[in-house]
Amino acid sequence: MKQIINEIWQNRNFKLGLILLLLVIIFSAILPNILPGDPNFQNMEKCYTKPTSQHICGTDNLGRDIFLRLIHGSGLSLKISLTTSLFSVLIGLTIGFISGSSPKSIDYILMRMTDLFFGFPKYFLFILVLGFGEFSLLKLIIVLSIFSWMETAKMVRSETHYINSSLFVKSAICQGLSKSNLFFIHYLPNLAGILISSYTLQVSTIILVESGISFIGLGVQSPNISLGTILNQARYFPYDNYTLIIFSGLFILLNVSTFHFLGDGLKATTNKEKFQK
Amino acid sequence: MNNLLLNVANISLVNRNQILKSNQSFALKDISFSLAENNSISLIGDSASGKTSLIMALLKLKPISSGKIFYKGKDINLFSKTELVQYRRNIQPVFQNYEESLNPLLTIQNNLYYGFSNRLTKKEKLLKLNNLVNLMGLNNNILSKLPFQLSGGEKQRITIIRALVTEPEMIILDEPFSSLDVINQEKLLAVFQQIKSEFKVSYIFITHKIPLIKYFSDSIFSINKGKMQKLENYRAYENLKND
Amino acid sequence: MTKILDVQNLSLYSGNVTLLIDISFTLEQGQIMTVFGPSGSGKSLLCKSILNLQNQNLHKTGKILFMNKDISHQNNLKSVRGKTISIMFQSVSKSLNPMLTLGQHLVQVSKRNNDDLLMDVGFSNPIEILQKYPHQVSGGELSRFGLALALAPNPRLLILDEAFTSIDDNLKTKFVNLIKNLVHQKQLSIILVTHDLDILDKLSDNYIVMQNGEIIETNNNLSTSSNSEYLKNSISSFKRLYNDDF
Numbered sequence: 001m002k003q004i005i006n007e008i009w010q011n012r013n014f015k016l017g018l019i020l021l022l023l024v025i026i027f028s029a030i031l032p033n034i035l036p037g038d039p040n041f042q043n044m045e046k047c048y049t050k051p052t053s054q055h056i057c058g059t060d061n062l063g064r065d066i067f068l069r070l071i072h073g074s075g076l077s078l079k080i081s082l083t084t085s086l087f088s089v090l091i092g093l094t095i096g097f098i099s100g101s102s103p104k105s106i107d108y109i110l111m112r113m114t115d116l117f118f119g120f121p122k123y124f125l126f127i128l129v130l131g132f133g134e135f136s137l138l139k140l141i142i143v144l145s146i147f148s149w150m151e152t153a154k155m156v157r158s159e160t161h162y163i164n165s166s167l168f169v170k171s172a173i174c175q176g177l178s179k180s181n182l183f184f185i186h187y188l189p190n191l192a193g194i195l196i197s198s199y200t201l202q203v204s205t206i207i208l209v210e211s212g213i214s215f216i217g218l219g220v221q222s223p224n225i226s227l228g229t230i231l232n233q234a235r236y237f238p239y240d241n242y243t244l245i246i247f248s249g250l251f252i253l254l255n256v257s258t259f260h261f262l263g264d265g266l267k268a269t270t271n272k273e274k275f276q277k
Numbered sequence: 278m279n280n281l282l283l284n285v286a287n288i289s290l291v292n293r294n295q296i297l298k299s300n301q302s303f304a305l306k307d308i309s310f311s312l313a314e315n316n317s318i319s320l321i322g323d324s325a326s327g328k329t330s331l332i333m334a335l336l337k338l339k340p341i342s343s344g345k346i347f348y349k350g351k352d353i354n355l356f357s358k359t360e361l362v363q364y365r366r367n368i369q370p371v372f373q374n375y376e377e378s379l380n381p382l383l384t385i386q387n388n389l390y391y392g393f394s395n396r397l398t399k400k401e402k403l404l405k406l407n408n409l410v411n412l413m414g415l416n417n418n419i420l421s422k423l424p425f426q427l428s429g430g431e432k433q434r435i436t437i438i439r440a441l442v443t444e445p446e447m448i449i450l451d452e453p454f455s456s457l458d459v460i461n462q463e464k465l466l467a468v469f470q471q472i473k474s475e476f477k478v479s480y481i482f483i484t485h486k487i488p489l490i491k492y493f494s495d496s497i498f499s500i501n502k503g504k505m506q507k508l509e510n511y512r513a514y515e516n517l518k519n520d
Numbered sequence: 521m522t523k524i525l526d527v528q529n530l531s532l533y534s535g536n537v538t539l540l541i542d543i544s545f546t547l548e549q550g551q552i553m554t555v556f557g558p559s560g561s562g563k564s565l566l567c568k569s570i571l572n573l574q575n576q577n578l579h580k581t582g583k584i585l586f587m588n589k590d591i592s593h594q595n596n597l598k599s600v601r602g603k604t605i606s607i608m609f610q611s612v613s614k615s616l617n618p619m620l621t622l623g624q625h626l627v628q629v630s631k632r633n634n635d636d637l638l639m640d641v642g643f644s645n646p647i648e649i650l651q652k653y654p655h656q657v658s659g660g661e662l663s664r665f666g667l668a669l670a671l672a673p674n675p676r677l678l679i680l681d682e683a684f685t686s687i688d689d690n691l692k693t694k695f696v697n698l699i700k701n702l703v704h705q706k707q708l709s710i711i712l713v714t715h716d717l718d719i720l721d722k723l724s725d726n727y728i729v730m731q732n733g734e735i736i737e738t739n740n741n742l743s744t745s746s747n748s749e750y751l752k753n754s755i756s757s758f759k760r761l762y763n764d765d766f
Contacts, residue, residue: 324659458715485688
């Protein structure tokens with residue numbers, strides 16, 4: 001165990017990701033809870049003010065403090081992405097593992113189904129599901145998860161096939177290990193690397209997708225704030241609201257890169273060859 | 278006459294992707310042999326002989342296309358789930374490729390622990406495990422290590438311990454001596470003989486190094502290109518060699 | 521007799537740990553030298569170090585002269601590796617690219633027709649075997665092909681790193697005879713790493729015994745008996761184990 005942690009620690013990408021993660025945690029998790037003030041508080045007397053000591057990033061068209069909006073929005077974007085990715089990895093693990101351990105026919109059907117989801121015009125479905133009826137975070141998370149599990153499934157499936165052919169699994173079957181014991185003791189540890197790196201990379205993707213959906217107005221709705229909705233506002237008054245565009249873009253960049261670096265670092269170090277030296 | 282444990286009757290195994298072709302090639306063709314209690318048999322065969330297919334067929338990890346395998350008189354193909362588990366726990370393999378025989382992410386203890394019978398308490402399992410480790414001449418601290426920290430010889434001995442965990446009646450030894458130097462071959466042979474007398478195990482010894490066969494010679498067979506032949510004694514192999 | 525290989529004080533370090541300690545030996549043309557020793561004694565490491573194939577994080581010191589040319593460091597090795605010095609490892613399958621046919625592998629080391637060589641190693645139909653991929657061929661056939669691959673460029677020095685360990689007795693005898701002939705005909709020099717006493721007996725002109733990274737015995741005269749514990753113990757184990765056969 002210590003060896004693995006050591007290796008991960010050495011990876012440059014991961015270290016960079018950790019530093020950025022620190023920033024992300026400060027901005028998205030800590031500050032929203034300690035800074036006073038309501039991000040939705042409107043003060044028409046103070047619209048469009050440039051950055052001041054009271055409002056670090058200035059105010060928007062409705063007099064709301066931009067900085068407060070950004071950190072709350074970032075926090076919500078992250079919460080959504082972290083949850084969605086969790087669901088998506090769980091779905092991918094289930095389908096991938098079932099596919100990998102099933103006879104050829106079922107494997108084939110599941111993989112073709114995966115391909116279907118890959119090719120599906122997901123924004124069409126987003127409009128259908130999110131464009132009508134009441135908005136709920138849960139609906140958003142579910143809809144996002146439904147279209148992001150496929151890559152994980154494919155990776156889990158091929159890794160499962162590989163583990164199936166390993167001698168230690170064959171020996172375990174010969175010892176009469178139950179199916180659940182086999183899964184938790186032998187398969188899961190060997191899949192863990194893929195799952196963790198898949199998860200973190202997925203988070204960075206979902207942040208972008210969610211921002212995109214919220215940007216076009218289908219995602220998070222007021223009074224909730226996400227980075228996408230902030231960006232949405234910014235398009236109407238690009239010259240007056242330049243801080244809005246720049247800073248919301250920067251926040252998205254920060255969040256996405258953090259998880260991208262973390263995921264990349266993890267992916268590189270959880271390569272199984274490490275254990276066969 | 279000892280009780281018959283295993284009776285293999287005319288089994289054949291067609292190569293996987295050719296089941297529908299008319300000109301099939303066989304991994305195993307018409308193989309028959311039997312194994313009695315406390316006996317040892319040798320199968321002389323190299324890597325192309327079909328020995329891997331035979332091992333997989335005996336463990337019921339690969340289906341046979343014809344013929345039957347009987348364990349204590351019963352057809353293993355007709356076994357219920359519990360009977361199959363019971364059978365498999367009684368015929369344990371020690372694979373030739375010990376490098377890849379252990380789960381690289383689990384400690385040695387975790388690689389071995391879960392094979393013990395559920396009737397034992399945790400204490401009993403750990404006690405038996407430690408006894409087996411000592412039997413193989415290893416230090417108990419090896420249990421907390423990961424496979425990559427072990428030398429080749431240590432890994433090989435761990436795979437032998439794993440075969441003993443289920444207290445099997447039969448052990449399939451696939452080329453256990455090949456990568457060892459002569460001094461360790463002698464030591465390992467002594468361990469196998471000790472295991473046989475203490476635990477009353479029958480061995481199916483598969484090798485292509487002829488001289489060691491005399492230590493496992495209640496019956497001797499040669500397997501070549503999927504076909505098997507019974508031999509009088511291991512010297513008879515000399516005559517077959519030039520095939 | 522010309523000196524083919526002259527290894528002088530070769531040492532290999534990994535940080536503070538010494539993996540190879542002051543290895544020195546010479547090999548004459550047309551000689552077969554066996555490197556004998558238990559696993560972990562550094563035999564394979566020695567072979568790789570001669571061709572600079574060891575892990576590049578390791579620090580190498582000493583001098584290696586091949587036909588009087590200094591091949592201790594990378595620059596001169598390109599002209600030598602796979603051409604005048606060939607190496608064959610225990611596991612041939614791991615040395616081959618699964619995406620290339622055997623023929624495509626062979627052509628990379630030797631452009632001329634090698635049918636004779638392939639028949640010498642025991643392939644009755646060279647054209648057929650060259651069209652196959654590594655996974656389509658049996659273990660014994662792979663070993664035979666590995667030997668052909670090592671011999672195809674017509675090397676002056678052949679390093680066999682436990683190449684005989686995983687082949688069956690039948691094939692082993694064929695290889696031993698083949699190598700004896702080649703050494704005789706072409707004055708090929710061989711470094712043979714093994715822990716098989718039978719091979720030591722049948723093939724060697726001289727041998728070195730390694731243990732814990734150093735040479736503990738050098739013997740150029742096989743009629744005199746060994747003075748290293750390891751070899752003596754091996755011989756007695758061998759006699760007890762294989763008694764009435766050899």
